[in-house]
Amino acid sequence: MPENPASSASPSDRVEITRAEVAHLANLARIDLDDAELDHLAPQLSVILESVASIGAVAADDIPPTSHALPLTNVFREDVIRPGLSAEQALSGAPAQEQQRFAVPRILGDEQ
Amino acid sequence: MTDWTRLPASALVEALAAGEVTSVELTQAHLDRIAAVDGSIHAFLHVDADGALAQAAASDARRAAGTLASPLDGVPIAVKDVLATEGLPTTCGSRILEGWIPPYDATVVARLKLAGLPILGKTNMDEFAMGSSTEHSAYGPTHNPWDLDRIPGGSGGGSAAAVAAFEAPLAIGTDTGGSIRQPGAVTGTVGVKPTYGGVSRYGLVALANSLDQAGPVTRTVLDSALLHEVIGGHDPMDSTSVDQPLPALVEAARLGAAGDLSGVRVGVVTELGGGGYQPGVLARFEESLALLVKAGAEIVEVSCPNFVHALAAYYLILPAEASSNLAKFDAMRYGLRVLPEHIDNPSAEDVMRASRDAGFGDEVKRRIILGTYALSSGYYDAYYGQAQKVRTLISRDFEAAFAQADVLVSPTAPTTAFKLGEKLDDPMAMYLNDLATIPANLAGVPGISVPSGLADEDGLPAGFQILAPALADDRLYRVGAAHEAALAAEWGGPLLDKAPALEGAPS
């Protein structure tokens, strides 16, 4: 979907995934991986990627992608209010709450 | 005295109707069985004895008043812990959801309640349904009732083992790449993955949204059909739900059980056999084909050349979707919150990282990282984009094959149950278990696994997979029931009668 110039990289060119790359991906995915986990994961991911790399050559450009097994379109609901949750129910699983709101640690950075 | 736990749901329905037993008695019998054997099986993560008995009492009251809610009213059931159950813990086998009690019911669960099935509890699974052995559960593995040192399959090992160990007559599983069918195969039970969109996914904690499908886990084909008719059908809360009536599934199962498959063309998929399959599994498969021929079916050989790419496509699509689905587990609104040890006054981001590290197991982390990689700018087209194209090719293969055959068949899994721990740190070896089941998920077509017998090498169950075109789930039941009837006639009873008695259970 994204038109990105870097997408010319074909998987068969690079099945190796480095420890630094895994650390970067873990950062994007918000998981604190320790050194041992990074050491362990990088080679495993390389093996997996190697075995899925064949996919790059399989489908020609004129093959349309399938995102849904059955081709449905235009599934809508009417603009009618449905009963939802009470604030108590909504907050029932909250690790912390205050003033009927979810209490979260200080937020870095900006709203997007 | 009748041991109510040994009977299929269809027989329990008759016993309830005849007044031979009450729902409370049935439910209590299964709770007793759970208490007796689940210490060694560990099929359940949570047992709701009080809730189940209350639902059973309500069912008995309905029966007395003549207002039954469904044909299965009063028959207890176990639910995979990946479906949201209001008021009952729902963990998805993950530490990150430990103690989470949903404030709502999944549509499947709501339909079970509406139909009057007492819910015994929640069954064990690989964490977020990622796995083929149930060893990736954060709460410890489930054991195969046939051999406690072996895996019960996965991810829905808990549901399959519960049914195989007579802890529940019925269970709900979910199948993203084989998680209903493969556990069915290795535990000698029946599992059905309906047509994608045939059963609502609302309230099913998504692994890979475009592949996930909930379905029946039972000991007989007819029981699966009965349960499928309760949980299936259109749901306006799921945009991908098929807005068409279900085919007549129970009727198809009864028709099949009569044993006549005249005029039915059965396609054997060349690419789903041969190398990599255990000889005993293949031998039972060949015998199954012979039984179908005996029942009047015609066997045709079909080729689905793109199936060889199914595993690769699957292991790109699944992690990609999963990496995004699992982002919501961030310690802000529900679930585990872990404060990092070495940081004073940590930020929300620090807490997210620490909680996700502590809350997710290795396999989940592996797939999140893999999915993040596959979706990253620069790799989208090469990985996720290509994988979606491969889906198209696989769907076309199915289309061509179903032009030649009414159903397609293969062994469900390449091997019988392997030993616990054997493949735990070899992800690729683990992934190969799903080779034969994955194509159906990619194309959205329905599939069933029925027992085909015991492999000669190890005496463990093998499974026979039947696939049908989308929306033609009835064909699974017709052919599956015919196959089941023929085998039962050969064995002189259900395959599970050959399973060893479990310690702790009255013999």
Add this chain to the structure above:
Amino acid sequence: MSALDHRDTEIVAWDDVLAEYDPAMGLEVHVELNTHTKMFCGCPTEFGAEPNTQVCPTCLGLPGAMPVVNRKAVESAIRIGLALNCEIAEWCRFARKNYFYPDMPKNFQTSQYDEPIAFEGWMDVEVEGETFRVEIERAHMEEDTGKSLHVGGVTGRIHGADYSLVDYNRAGIPLIEIVTKPIMGTREKAPAIAKAYVAQLRELIVALGVSDARMDQGSIRADVNLSLAAKDSGALGTRTETKNVNSLRSVERAVRYEMQRHAAVLRSGAQILQETRHWHEDTGVTTSGREKSDADDYRYFPEPDLVPVAPSREWVEELRATLPEPPREKLARLQAAWGFSDLEMRDTVGAGALGLVEETIACGAAPQAARKWWLSEMARRANDSGVDIAALGVTPVQVARVQALVEEGSINDKLARQVFDGLLAGEGTPDEIVAARGLAIVSDDGALGAAVDNAIAANPDVADKIRDGKVAAAGALIGAVMKEMRGQADAARVRELILEKLA
């Protein structure tokens, strides 16, 4: 303030900016739709509810919950697209924009990526009698986030807060994001064009009836992208994105400020950082937000829980038939009906008061009177309090009533201004304020006669002049009477009484 912050706020004089650089702008406007329910679930959207009372498993991002698209929101999106002369996609999808943020329940936003519902449109913007065509790149559907309260540190600010409290009532409210193509060649008019674009877009949204269109409540929010390039080079410089500019006046000021700030950075030989910036209404400056980085790898992919939207051409044409009159034709029609001059019409539009004037006239006020109140009195007050005229809190119904009171002779223009003071202070309806403040004009001869007698007694020489036939001198006596009556005398009757008494 750190040294960096200081350098950050250096600016170049306006004329110097224009002498050396050409601006390019891009405007991204988020319109919150006024549907009854959210984009993907049936929760209500009402503004100001108790926290976390308008939520359900879907908009709270609970495990297992799924979205279903609101048909009305799609219709509104298509109508906005059509009104902006866009093409409507025959087939498009929702996509997930993946990033972590505590006010976003699923840690992805369900949005549209490379398949927007509407694309390739335009809107003609009138500024000082000239027309600029602003090209629209796309309009797409997405969902809003929750809202955070920041506790500790400087009150209400995110930076330095100890922790935050999140309310998800707003999460999932439908948004339409309207993105322009780069707007080039605007030079010194860039700030005015930016403001006029947002003002006219707002008028359009109001006419379509698809949003409350309250910038002060955040139902229309603008992001301003701006870059400078060397004058006449035709190049595009590095841009900054100033977020959440939430009034028309601020749009103009933010563009102007960023042009001046960019020029200062470029002049010093430094480079513009591609970053988001924050607009500060109070100080009139922008400050650095977040630099564009790897974190902006949003990993878009088609939302697998939703199916494609494929509006049939029949549906699109049905919706086209519901569009309000195109703005240009509407303006011509209104101008003719109201008898406004070109300048009067332009000023009305420029002040963002077209709809207000129109409604006031619809409530019975004479066109020139409606224009006068909004463009003189209300515009001045809005400017004084730094808000948009529409956000002032005075309604067309109230203005029309004030004008009716003037025409009835109950009050005069001067007293009307006091009524507006009362309206802004929330003292009730115009009639209640006239009564409570005792503003009604006195035309009772008894009270007026006494005041006239006093005035004559106090100004004997003026009285003599009038007796001598110099009627024009009556003005001085009228002034004295008005002063005594604190402006509440019926001036015409006072004049008659004076002339009678001195005849």
